[in-house]
Amino acid sequence: MKVLNSYERVQKMNSMQEITIRQVRPEDLDAVTEVEAVCFPKAEAADRASFEARIKAFPDSFFVAEEEGRIVGFINGAVVNETTIRDEMFEDVSFHNGTGNYQSIFGLDVIPEYQHHGLASRLMRHMIEETKKRGKQGLILTCKDRLIGFYETFGYRNLGVSESVHGGAVWYDMILELEA
Numbered sequence: 164m165k166v167l168n169s170y171e172r173v174q175k176m177n178s179m180q181e182i183t184i185r186q187v188r189p190e191d192l193d194a195v196t197e198v199e200a201v202c203f204p205k206a207e208a209a210d211r212a213s214f215e216a217r218i219k220a221f222p223d224s225f226f227v228a229e230e231e232g233r234i235v236g237f238i239n240g241a242v243v244n245e246t247t248i249r250d251e252m253f254e255d256v257s258f259h260n261g262t263g264n265y266q267s268i269f270g271l272d273v274i275p276e277y278q279h280h281g282l283a284s285r286l287m288r289h290m291i292e293e294t295k296k297r298g299k300q301g302l303i304l305t306c307k308d309r310l311i312g313f314y315e316t317f318g319y320r321n322l323g324v325s326e327s328v329h330g331g332a333v334w335y336d337m338i339l340e341l342e343a
């Protein structure tokens with residue numbers, strides 16, 4: 164990663180303020196597929212067909228971070244009636260049930276040159292706020308051990324090793340219970 168000097172850091176911080184978070188649109192399909200391919204190894208990355216299905220099934224649980232027309236990050240996930248994510252859910256949008264109790268997070272991505280400036284945190288806070296407004300019970304996700312501490316800062320609790328074998332990695336189940 165390039166180390167920024169203090170002038171570059173201020174420039175970057177200012178430009179980060181210009182980033183808007185909005186709901187995904189069908190025309191964002193190629194851009195989100197590319198962001199995913201940059202952020203995840205091939206075995207873990209969702210492909211174009213998955214994103215196409217997700218954008219159709221749950222556009223209101225799919226938010227992108229956009230700077231001057233360029234998608235630099237996103238967060239998305241189905242609404243489900245279970246307290247943990249199962250691997251089948253990633254590929255089958257029929258698990259999405261808008262009236263379900265839990266907002267899942269299938270993916271949180273920020274392209275490398277925009278990382279470490281709080282953008283993933285903004286996307287996560289946006290999803291949590293939307294989920295609260297919708298009166299859901301909470302949010303769920305799976306993550307690798309190195310990100311457990313990151314998600315704990317939002318109030319997620321670690322439920323231990325997940326049954327997920329997604330991409331051949333070890334994942335942890337995390338849950339954020341919202342106050343009624």
Ligand SMILES: CC(C)(COP(=O)(O)OP(=O)(O)OC[C@H]1O[C@@H](n2cnc3c(N)ncnc32)[C@H](O)[C@@H]1OP(=O)(O)O)[C@@H](O)C(=O)NCCC(=O)NCCS
Nearest residue numbers: 202271272273278279280281282283284306309310312313
């Ligand atoms: C993970 C990811 C989304 C983070 O994006 P980001 O915009 O850099 O995140 P933020 O700047 O909002 O937050 C990062 C900060 O959280 C904190 N943080 C990170 N890991 C942490 C941990 N384990 N414990 C406590 N705090 C942690 C640190 O303060 C970190 O700041 P730093 O990056 O300057 O060290 C991004 O690196 C990414 O897209 N990675 C590839 C895809 C991926 O792994 N996604 C997560 C799927 S589970």
